[in-house]
Amino acid sequence: AVSTTLPGSPVSRAEALDYCRWLARAGYLRDLGEEKFRFVPARNTGIKAPQIVRVTQVYDPNIDQLVARGPFTGRDDE
Template sequence: MWTSIRTLKRFTLKELCQHSGISASTARGFLKPLMAGGFIKARKDGGPVVYQLMKDNGAHRPDITNDGKKKKPDGMQRMWAAMKVLKNFRISDLTLAAETVEQEAKHYCLYLTRAGYLRSVGDVYKFVQKNDTGPHAPRVMIARAFKVYDRNTGMVVWPESEAA
């Protein structure tokens, strides 16, 4: 829906629903936090409410709460950002940079290494630049078994048997 908003820039609820293929109630729920955060402005001049994009956040929808405030990044997101800056690091470097605990950092590095985002030599990890798929941190998920899901590509990248 964010893509539709960026494309239309100025729209009614009906136009947004037609363009994105979603229901009016879903669209209202999506627009509410965007208005609270100042990304969208609504005006009513006698006819239907007209919404206008005020702040374009780029290709990815703003990561905001229901009241429009920016969400605080979780541990995986902070580690992902730190890895991209540090490039080569030890677990102790990552825990300091990402303000996380050692066990969480070890766990995340283990699965990102298995998924190909990191390489390790001894206790040093190297960020694999060619696998930088975007701003969203790959998620290590537990659903009967551990998986690594890349939110930028929409794919399970580890284990490889499920990545195809």
């Protein structure tokens, strides 16, 4: 969250964690537990960040594909 925050556009810890969980679901990150994640080098598709579309999908603009769909389960803020 700290490294992605820009002046006038803060990113909360909860938002960053949700994004990381989606990227883990899509295979871009490995969930190490305890809110820690590791990048999966084989999923390096380019310089543009994957996007969560309509909060229920992950879109990777580098390969122009949706890579994960559906509601996320296991969130502790619901």
